[in-house]
Amino acid sequence: MADEKFGPVEFMVIGVPLDGVPDAVVTEVQKLVDADVVDLLDVAYVSKAEDGTVTTLELEEIDHPALAALDPDGVGLAGEEDLLDVSAGLAPGSAALVLVVEHTWARSFLAAVVETPAEILMSERITAEVVNEVVRIGKTLD
Incomplete structure (x- = not known):
């Protein structure tokens, strides 16, 4: 893996709320980066107005000082097509960060x-919601 960087x-x-990204979310991302649990490679913001108008912003365009301080590695992995896919899943009057x-x-x-x-034969991410629900159901059955 000597040639592999990531x-x-x-x-x-x-x-996130249409009026902006909560500071607590940004703080937790910064903690993960500082602890070298993850490297931040890209950040973007997507919103869909009530009339369906979509706005996509790259990090440098987002008006949020704490977000600007995150300073991703700039690989630019969230491309325009990805952000349009995100916007397609947003309800009018909503937004997403x-x-x-990278899981360092x-x-x-x-x-x-x-x-x-x-060799890795399989890798699958299970969301926290699913794990917590399975544990909750398991405890209920005990």
């Missing part, structure tokens, strides 16, 4: 796998 990357779409993050914690693990006869 670990697994996740494209996240977080619904788009984050592209996985770099050395993946290197160990690649540099041995082992």
Whole structure:
């Protein structure tokens, strides 16, 4: 994996109020970056007005000082087509923050796998909502 620079990357779409991104969300992203759990590769904002007009903003266009301070690595993985796909899923009068993050914690693990006869046969992300629901149901059955 010596030639590989990145670990697994996740494209996240977080619904946010139309009037702006909550500071608490930005603070938590910064904590993850500072702890080297993730690297921030790209940030964008997508909104859909009540009349259906879509606005997409790259990080430097977003009026939010704490977001501007995040300083992603600038790989630009959230392209125009991706942002249009996000907007298609938004209801009128709603908005979303788009984050592209690299899971840096996985770099050395993946290197160990690649540099041995082992191989990753499957990787699947299970959302927190699903895990919490399964655990809740399991506790109810006990």
